Amino acid sequence: MTLRIGFAYNEKPPEEDEPPGTGSHDRYAEWDAPETIDAVARALSRAGDVIRLEADADFPLRLREARPDIVFNIAEGLHGPNREAHVPAICEFYDIPFTGSDPLALALALDKRRAKEVFRARGIPTPEDVVLGDPCAPGVIGPVDPARIPIPAVVKPLFEGSSKGIPASALCRDLDAVLRRAAEIHEEYAQPAIVEAFLPGREFTCAILGNGPAARVLPLVEVRFDALPPGAPPIYGYEAKWLWDTADAPLEIFACPAPVEPALAAALEEVALGAFHALGCRDWARVDLRLDAQGRPHVLEINPLPGILPDPRQNSCYPKAARAAGFDYDGMILAVLRAALQRYGIRP
Numbered sequence: 001m002t003l004r005i006g007f008a009y010n011e012k013p014p015e016e017d018e019p020p021g022t023g024s025h026d027r028y029a030e031w032d033a034p035e036t037i038d039a040v041a042r043a044l045s046r047a048g049d050v051i052r053l054e055a056d057a058d059f060p061l062r063l064r065e066a067r068p069d070i071v072f073n074i075a076e077g078l079h080g081p082n083r084e085a086h087v088p089a090i091c092e093f094y095d096i097p098f099t100g101s102d103p104l105a106l107a108l109a110l111d112k113r114r115a116k117e118v119f120r121a122r123g124i125p126t127p128e129d130v131v132l133g134d135p136c137a138p139g140v141i142g143p144v145d146p147a148r149i150p151i152p153a154v155v156k157p158l159f160e161g162s163s164k165g166i167p168a169s170a171l172c173r174d175l176d177a178v179l180r181r182a183a184e185i186h187e188e189y190a191q192p193a194i195v196e197a198f199l200p201g202r203e204f205t206c207a208i209l210g211n212g213p214a215a216r217v218l219p220l221v222e223v224r225f226d227a228l229p230p231g232a233p234p235i236y237g238y239e240a241k242w243l244w245d246t247a248d249a250p251l252e253i254f255a256c257p258a259p260v261e262p263a264l265a266a267a268l269e270e271v272a273l274g275a276f277h278a279l280g281c282r283d284w285a286r287v288d289l290r291l292d293a294q295g296r297p298h299v300l301e302i303n304p305l306p307g308i309l310p311d312p313r314q315n316s317c318y319p320k321a322a323r324a325a326g327f328d329y330d331g332m333i334l335a336v337l338r339a340a341l342q343r344y345g346i347r348p
Helices: 034-044 059-066 083-093 103-110 112-121 175-189 238-243 262-278 317-324 329-344
Strands: 004-009 049-054 070-073 129-132 153-157 193-197 203-209 221-223 284-291 297-303
Touching (some): 004 034, 034 329, 070 329, 103 112, 103 297, 112 193, 112 262, 112 297, 129 175, 175 193, 203 262, 203 317, 221 317, 262 297, 284 317, 317 329
Antiparallel strands (some): 153 193
């Protein structure tokens, strides 16, 4: 029998079609462009019949009617701090297998504070931080103890990904700048801000493929901040990801495989896999790490739904690492599908 593959995604609307009053200027940064969605669908068609299931308000009904053998999920969700968990939760409700992490892991990963609590409980190094604001009262910062604020710091929204809410001004070098940026986050994103100690060392990202003891790190990617425009802060923020880096004039910001000595590579891989297993991630994920002043790797965050732009001219870390490991784009997508099928005991 032919494998029936549901494909769950959120498609970016054209800028001119974005409905008014949808919130922040980067509201749809996490969603995928039509070119990415088409590329994934083409790859999946090599393994079976693909049923497109856009993750909109009608998704639950269409999933129930389609009842595919498995859902390949790249949907980022519509609303709320648990939005990335919605599609997997609906799949679980209907007892339909799906690729990637389960609802709990996805919800934990998007909540930077909770993810860090799990990392620390499992002995995974992560920069010190403090959260300004209450998730139950997102418009209120409340009293601030200056002694608890790390300086310098990177100030980010608590529940966002894809560098949303991390402009160049996110790197704050004094308390006034921290409080100003936190207030901007409260105003624009209606959520608390996490203030994370800025680490001065090199930055890397680790693409992980597989499950359990078989999970492996693909060739390391290093972020090269010397490729940023003069005067830009050494962070991979919104401008670097979405404004300064274009298909016509790509930033040469990534080195893959990263030029690292074996001991550092082993340390990065150990910490990345530790983070992957600590949150209970499955099949694939991307872990962002940075070195402290002593050269020790710390986890900045983990993305169980990594970006997968298909055009090699565009900077997309997971496909870049996969190409360095010998996968073409279709092979990368099918490797993730195979990892999930094996986990469920489904024969391709």
